[in-house]
Amino acid sequence: MKLEIITPEKKIYSGIIRSVRVPGQKGSFQVLKDHAPVISTLDNGPVVVVDEAGVEFRFEISGGVVEVKADKVILLADSVITA
Amino acid sequence: MANLKEIRNRISSVKSTRQITSAMKMVSAAKLRKAQDKIVQLRPYADKLHGVLVEVNKSLQGCDVENIFCKRKSGDGKILVVVVTSNRGLCGAFNANVAREAKRIMTERYPDKHNKGKLVFMSIGKKGHDALKRMRCNIVEEHNDIFNNLSFENTSLIASELIKKYVSGEYDRIEILYNQFKNAAMQRLTTEVFLPVQEIEESVGKGIATDFIYEPGVETIIQEIIPKSLKTQFYKAILDSFVAEHGARMTAMHQATDNASDLIRDLTLQYNKARQASITNQLLEVVSGAEALKG
Numbered sequence: 001m002k003l004e005i006i007t008p009e010k011k012i013y014s015g016i017i018r019s020v021r022v023p024g025q026k027g028s029f030q031v032l033k034d035h036a037p038v039i040s041t042l043d044n045g046p047v048v049v050v051d052e053a054g055v056e057f058r059f060e061i062s063g064g065v066v067e068v069k070a071d072k073v074i075l076l077a078d079s080v081i082t083a
Numbered sequence: 084m085a086n087l088k089e090i091r092n093r094i095s096s097v098k099s100t101r102q103i104t105s106a107m108k109m110v111s112a113a114k115l116r117k118a119q120d121k122i123v124q125l126r127p128y129a130d131k132l133h134g135v136l137v138e139v140n141k142s143l144q145g146c147d148v149e150n151i152f153c154k155r156k157s158g159d160g161k162i163l164v165v166v167v168t169s170n171r172g173l174c175g176a177f178n179a180n181v182a183r184e185a186k187r188i189m190t191e192r193y194p195d196k197h198n199k200g201k202l203v204f205m206s207i208g209k210k211g212h213d214a215l216k217r218m219r220c221n222i223v224e225e226h227n228d229i230f231n232n233l234s235f236e237n238t239s240l241i242a243s244e245l246i247k248k249y250v251s252g253e254y255d256r257i258e259i260l261y262n263q264f265k266n267a268a269m270q271r272l273t274t275e276v277f278l279p280v281q282e283i284e285e286s287v288g289k290g291i292a293t294d295f296i297y298e299p300g301v302e303t304i305i306q307e308i309i310p311k312s313l314k315t316q317f318y319k320a321i322l323d324s325f326v327a328e329h330g331a332r333m334t335a336m337h338q339a340t341d342n343a344s345d346l347i348r349d350l351t352l353q354y355n356k357a358r359q360a361s362i363t364n365q366l367l368e369v370v371s372g373a374e375a376l377k378g
Binding site: 004009029037069 | 128129132239293296299314
């Protein structure tokens with residue numbers, strides 16, 4: 001599954017991942033392989049990425065939108081603080 | 084024939100001017116590259132955001148979601164023009180063009196509004212601010228310091244303020260007037276409608292609408308995404324103007340450097356001629372003096 005985290009100022013992350021947890025507006029949810037297509041707005045909160053090798057990353061985002069489609073996750077964040 | 088010292092002084096002053104202009108040119112070139120990078124960085128975000136907007140729009144076909152950003156109200160409210168210029172001069176006709184266009188908007192496009200005092204301006208950039216003041220425009224806001232720290236966050240603060248004022252009905256229409264960057268030597272003066280939102284181009288028919296799950300709901304998403312895309316548009320306009328400014332300054336300074344070089348060449352020629360003339364004169368004097376003694 002591919003993930004891209006993009007802010008208006010730069011591309012924060014791009015790569016193959018196992019899973020990602022995002023702070024949806026109605027609650028945090030995790031996206032795994034073959035997730036159904038989703039478009040969701042995001043709240044402030046942590047994004048937890050587990051990459052192919054099983055290493056965990058965390059990003060703090062402040063608001064944004066996520067689109068999951070055909071095994072591709074596009075996360076448009078307003079701003080990101082890398083933890 | 085001007086005297087030698089005078090010419091020498093002029094040459095040295097033109098030389099130092101040339102040094103300044105060529106340094107400014109170099110600085111602008113570096114800043115231009117940096118600013119251009121920012122635009123390149125913004126592009127993926129803008130494209131993806133537009134993609135999401137199109138998707139949402141596709142699945143919106145048929146259902147009637149009220150959109151507060153598109154509503155066209157009766158034309159009795161204020162019109163706001165955001166005038167984007169630079170904080171510094173020495174960049175050719177960059178700021179003058181914007182000022183002229185602002186004047187045209189005032190006298191030709193919205194003369195009625197202007198007479199009724201319903202045409203107001205917001206200035207971004209000191210030079211535009213001064214020009215508007217000279218034309219006695221109604222400036223309601225200024226954000227001249229934004230270029231000191233040009234970031235998405237700063238510009239989106241202004242953008243959300245504008246959106247809020249539009250939604251609350253304070254303004255009927257908001258336009259942005261700025262120089263669009265074409266290449267280092269060319270800027271295109273652009274007036275863009277910021278609000279009401281222009282219809283998203285129809286891209287239906289291409290491919291089937293994916294059956295998305297919307298969290299928390301289509302309406303909320305629309306209300307969230309449209310301001311985001313507006314903020315992106317606003318940021319892009321200001322960034323574009325910033326890049327164009329450096330492009331314009333670079334070209335202007337290049338011209339100035341060339342002109343200074345020409346001037347120096349002419350002056351040097353004049354100087355050498357004058358020097359030669361004075362040498363010849365002195366020789367003549369010596370020779371004729373010697374002649375006189377002999378006689």
